[in-house]
Amino acid sequence: MRGFRLSDRQVGILFMLPFLVTAGAFMVWPVAEAVRLAFYSYNPLRPDDLTWVGFENFERIFDDPLFWESFSQALVWTGWSIVLQTLLGVGLAMLLHVALPGIAVFRGLLLFPYIVPTVVIALNWRWIFNSEIGIVNHALVSLGIVEQNIAWLSTPNMAMTSAVLLNVWKYTPFVIICVLARLQTIPTELYDAAKVDGARAWRRFIDITLPMLKEVLVVVIVFRTIWTFNKFEEIYLLTRGGPGTSTFNLAVYAFEEGMANLRLGVAAATGVVMIVLLLAGTVVYVRVSGFGQEEKGS
Amino acid sequence: MSKTSLLATRRAALLGGSALAAPALAQNQPRVARVWGEPGPYGGVFVQGMNEWAERNNAGIRFEVEQIPWDGVTVKLTTDLAARRPPALISVESPIAYQLAAEGLLEPVEDVNNAIRARERLVDGFSLEQFGAWKGVQYAVPLHHQPCLLVVQQDIVNELGLGDPAGWNWDHFANAARTITERKPGMAGYTMALGRNLCADYHITQFIWQAGGMTWDPRDGFKTVFDSPATVEAFDFIRRLHASMPRAAVEFSFLQVVDQHVAGRTGMSAYWGRTMGRAAEETPQLFNNMEYYLNPAHPGTGMRWSWTDINGWIIPRRDNAFIRETKEAIAYVSNNVDWLVRYSQSLMPNVGPVFKDVATAPAMLAHPFYQSKRRSLDVIFSQSVPHTCNTGLELRHGVNPLAGFAHGRSVWAQAVQRMLLNNEQPRQAVQWGQRQFENIRRDNARMLAG
Structure with missing residues (x-):
């Protein structure tokens, strides 16, 4: 079979081909199509009626107060989610790093929220936080902590808080896994040496653990920010963007424009704005954090 | 690979392919x-x-x-x-x-x-x-x-001496809701959907029609007529009723309203026949005391329109x-x-x-x-x-295809939520709704023209 012998380069390309085809079909093409659609007026019920409108869709969203409201709420939703996930994730990872009998069981259990499908979690949370018959209110009232039921999902501030809590509960395990993996690679000699020098626990955390975690935290925060900023299903399933529009983020806004208002061009333009915002934010954050500079320096 | 083995492989592939093709069955x-x-x-x-x-x-x-x-x-x-x-x-x-x-x-x-x-x-x-x-x-x-009607727990109405719901107007109805709330701890006087959803749109528009208002008028080129005094009056009445509703009503949709009623947590509610069906299946005691009535009449117009x-x-x-x-x-x-x-x-x-x-x-x-x-x-x-009409057939003045778009973004519900959650005055919330409905009409002018 001499004729069929492939060079190493060709074999490499052959192995990459499935990924390239898949990525092209399911990532590159949809993004390119969304960018194209952002410049057209397109009602999905009238698929033959596609009209070029230039930047009109972008003008429309920038003139829409709901877009700006959604944008600011997206910042609140993303900001609080990331801060809480990072703090809790690092803290819990530190606890799970302690060598105790049966710790592996706890590590496994912590993955539970991350494994359960979002739709199941959101629907369960709707019941748990139901103001009238939810178990949370029942417990709080029974224990005498509050006198009357809390409207968890019925007031703007509480609805946003509930949505953030759900996001934190579900995705903190992701932060824990990443941080825990890094913690386990930090040489114990560093801590031993610090102890000999008289460094207490907090000092050891600040001077050894945190710098060692920096790279992984930068990556985790960037990914979690992108994923949270784009999140649709948790908010939609939990509050549908309500009450009013108090938990709209840009993903929910885009869905409303595309599916409720049947303006797919406007929805696509919103998606393009989101890409630009996230791209710019990521570049700035990575630059500020100095990610990768040590490697370049060495 | 020899030519013979290559042919054998090809034959096997073809046989495999035929095995994968749809069988005669x-x-x-x-x-x-x-x-x-x-x-x-x-x-x-x-x-x-x-x-x-x-x-x-x-x-x-x-x-x-x-x-x-x-x-x-x-x-x-x-x-x-x-x-x-x-x-x-x-x-x-x-x-x-x-x-x-x-x-x-x-x-x-x-x-x-x-x-x-x-x-x-x-x-x-x-x-x-x-x-x-x-x-x-x-x-x-x-x-x-x-039809969406007034669902009443008759035993409670009788016990509190609230009169015959068949003869109620808006004032009797609001007073009955308030009395139940005050006299029955843990029970709302009245429950309707006020979440950002289809059900709330339906419940809200009934009051607007009863007061004589509409959203668009098919008799006048589908002109947007939402910002009428009748709509403002209906909003004001919903605000009055809200004090007798569960706090969570602003997130309620279809299911929550029925749940509230069949769990015995409301004396009255707005709903279709399903509440009675659920009560029959789950809570026979509530079913036995449950009655349906036409919606209370507006004191001025006497209308009892139902979202049907x-x-x-x-x-x-x-x-x-x-x-x-x-x-x-x-x-x-x-x-x-x-x-x-x-x-x-x-x-x-x-x-x-x-x-x-x-x-x-x-x-x-x-x-x-x-x-x-x-x-x-x-x-x-x-x-x-x-008394039947709906958001696409307001006051039976003609079919109106714009309502589907407005339901897509729950404009009626959003307008009422602005009043209840953002503390906007009824007129202010109605004017916000007017602008949304007018945008929908303008965006779909071509569809209306056909």
Whole structure:
């Protein structure tokens, strides 16, 4: 079979081909199509009626107060989610790093929220936080902590808080896994040496653990920010963007424009704005954090 | 690899391929025509009847129900149309049917309506056009009607001496709600949906019509007339009622309102027949004391309008490979009183019969609810008919296809939420709604022009 012998380069390309085809079909093409659609007026019920409108869709969203409201709420939703996930994730990872009998069981259990499908979690949370018959209110009232039921999902501030809590509960395990993996690679000699020098626990955390975690935290925060900023299903399933529009983020806004208002061009333009915002934010954050500079320096 | 082995490999591949091809048995399988219906038994019995037609006529087709929530129909339809794979048949709330008809997406069904003598058989008070006609063409085959009414726990009203709900006007009603809230700890006086959803839109608009208001006026070129004093009055009344509602009402949709009632946490609520059906299944004591009434009358206009789904079958036109068979099967079931009785009784008393011969059929009247709840059933099935309209047929002044768009973004509900959550004055919230509705009218001017 001499004729069929492939060079190493060709074999490499052959192995990459499935990924390239898949990525092209399911990532590159949809993004390119969304960018194209952002410049057209397109009602999905009238698929033959596609009209070029230039930047009109972008003008429309920038003139829409709901877009700006959604944008600011997206910042609140993303900001609080990331801060809480990072703090809790690092803290819990530190606890799970302690060598105790049966710790592996706890590590496994912590993955539970991350494994359960979002739709199941959101629907369960709707019941748990139901103001009238939810178990949370029942417990709080029974224990005498509050006198009357809390409207968890019925007031703007509480609805946003509930949505953030759900996001934190579900995705903190992701932060824990990443941080825990890094913690386990930090040489114990560093801590031993610090102890000999008289460094207490907090000092050891600040001077050894945190710098060692920096790279992984930068990556985790960037990914979690992108994923949270784009999140649709948790908010939609939990509050549908309500009450009013108090938990709209840009993903929910885009869905409303595309599916409720049947303006797919406007929805696509919103998606393009989101890409630009996230791209710019990521570049700035990575630059500020100095990610990768040590490697370049060495 | 030698040439012989290469050929053997190729032969094996071909044999493998033939093994993967559809076997003869599969090729004889009937083609599947999808039918969309609301979750629950709604479409199920009717589709069983359609399959009886298919078997008797050896049509080589099988109808299958897909359960789609009504507020998910538009989304699902857009994706299915884009995939050139629409359902064969849809049962959907009237405003969405009107919208799809005006969009030119539906198959005319005058032939089916003629075949079933729909016009002659309709219950008095309904017209064929109300089920779904646009510019003189019929696009819907009558299926059922569902009025939204006042659901009352009669024992509580009697105990508190609140009078006869049949004679209540808005003031009596609001006072009754307040009294229940004050005198029955842990129980709301009245529950309606006020979340950002379809159900809230329906509940809110009833009050607007009772006060004499509308959203668009089909008699005047679909002019946006939402910001009338009548709408402001209705908003003000909802704000007054809100004090007697559960705190969480601003997140309630269909299910939560029924849950609230069948859990015994409200003395009264706004709903369709399903609350009675759920109570019969789950809480017999509540069922025994439950009664339905026409909505309380506006003290000035005397009107008791009810948001009513005047529901018909609609058939997507584009890329629908089953139009002929679907029409024949609908006609077969609609001409069969037994099947229609079974359909109505599959979700008693939620799907009111729309044909006289069905409404008066001995089998229909033999249902146990007619023995235990005769008065309420008469209200739901018959007395409500003169008061029926919906957001696509406001005050019965003509079909209006714009309502489907407004429901898509729950504009009515949002306007009321601005008043209740953002503390806007009723007039301010109504003016916000006016701007949204006017935008919808302007965006869809071409559709209205046809």
